Amino acid sequence: MKRRVVLVDDHELFRAGVRGELGEGVEIVGEAGSVAEAVPLILELDPEVVLLDVHLGDGGGEAVIAGVAPERPGVKFLALSVSDAAEDVIGVIRAGARGYVTKTISSGDLADAVERVAAGDAVFSPRLAGFVLDAFREGARVGDDAELDVLTPREREVLQLIARGYRYKEIAARLHLSVKTVESHVSSVLRKLQLSSRHELTRWAHERRLI
Numbered sequence: 001m002k003r004r005v006v007l008v009d010d011h012e013l014f015r016a017g018v019r020g021e022l023g024e025g026v027e028i029v030g031e032a033g034s035v036a037e038a039v040p041l042i043l044e045l046d047p048e049v050v051l052l053d054v055h056l057g058d059g060g061g062e063a064v065i066a067g068v069a070p071e072r073p074g075v076k077f078l079a080l081s082v083s084d085a086a087e088d089v090i091g092v093i094r095a096g097a098r099g100y101v102t103k104t105i106s107s108g109d110l111a112d113a114v115e116r117v118a119a120g121d122a123v124f125s126p127r128l129a130g131f132v133l134d135a136f137r138e139g140a141r142v143g144d145d146a147e148l149d150v151l152t153p154r155e156r157e158v159l160q161l162i163a164r165g166y167r168y169k170e171i172a173a174r175l176h177l178s179v180k181t182v183e184s185h186v187s188s189v190l191r192k193l194q195l196s197s198r199h200e201l202t203r204w205a206h207e208r209r210l211i
Contacts, residue, residue, distance in 0.1 A: 002027040003118045006045055008038045008064060009053040009080070014103070018051065018080075021107035026114055035059040039067035046072055048118045052097065054081040054088045055157070057176045062095040063153040069096050078117045080110070087160060089128050099123030148208075150192045158185040162198060163205035 005026050009015050010033045019028050030045045032038035035058045042050055042064070050068075054061045065077055077097040081088065089100050098117045101110065102125050113123045148156065154175075161171045168186070172179045186198075195201050 003049055003114055004029045004045070004047040005114060006030045006032065006038070006042050006047045006050045008032045008042075008050060008056070008061075010034060010056050018110070022111055022114070023107070025111045033057075035063045035067070038064045042068045042075060043071055047075060049076045049078055049114050051080045051114070052077050052092075054079055054083055054092055060153040060157055061092050061097070062156075065092070065095045065097065066153070076117045076120075078113060078123065080105075084125075084128060089124075091156070100128050101125045102128070151189060155185050155189050155192075158182060159189050159201065159205060162186060162189075163202045165202075 002024075003026050005022075005028055007015050007018055007028055008031070009018070012033065015031050015033075022028065029047055030041050032041050034056055038050075038052075038056075050064070052061045052064055056064075061077075061079055061081075068075055077092075077099075079089075079092045079097045079100040080103060081100070082103050084102050092100060098120075099113060099122055101113055101123065105113070105125065116123050151159065157175060158171060161174065166174070168179050168182045171177070172182045175182070177185075186201075190196065190201060193201070193204060195204060
């Protein structure tokens with residue numbers, strides 16, 4: 001029986017490539033390019049697995065999971081991303097994804113990963129599995145801090161980019177936002193975390209291994 005899958009990625013050409021690679025083993029029942037498109041689509045179609053990019057134009061993969069999971073607890077999420085950064089891996093797994101693989105994965109391995117996640121297994125690319133195991137074994141709180149819970153997924157993205165040294169204009173271009181919106185997000189993050197400057201914000205993120 002083919003697994004019913006919804007594909008969420010903001011690059012149409014990539015989605016077309018995944019459709020071709022998965023071939024006959026999986027039924028792509030729907031596609032979305034944003035959080036706003038993905039949440040109602042997944043709720044309507046109720047697929048077995050969602051192949052989910054971590055970074056979308058209007059938010060992160062965590063926002064998709066948060067919008068779907070309470071109403072569709074049976075849907076499994078498999079992150080498929082170009083990013084292999086520890087904070088992305090831990091963040092989306094903490095949100096509820098059952099696996100995380102990078103876009104360098106072969107078509108056969110991707111089809112196998114979809115099947116395994118649908119069956120209830122946790123699936124990670126080998127190096128990414130190391131991130132997860134290390135984080136939990138060492139008690140590291142990567143992306144798992146009570147203070148982070150007050151931030152929206154978009155605010156977390158802005159926080160991480162600020163801490164990595166990106167300027168407002170660069171963040172705006174990267175996240176497809178206006179500079180004014182980025183400034184608003186930064187002000188909100190500083191207020192919620194009770195910090196007073198970009199320098200304090202960067203130090204706060206470093207201490208929590210969010211970089």
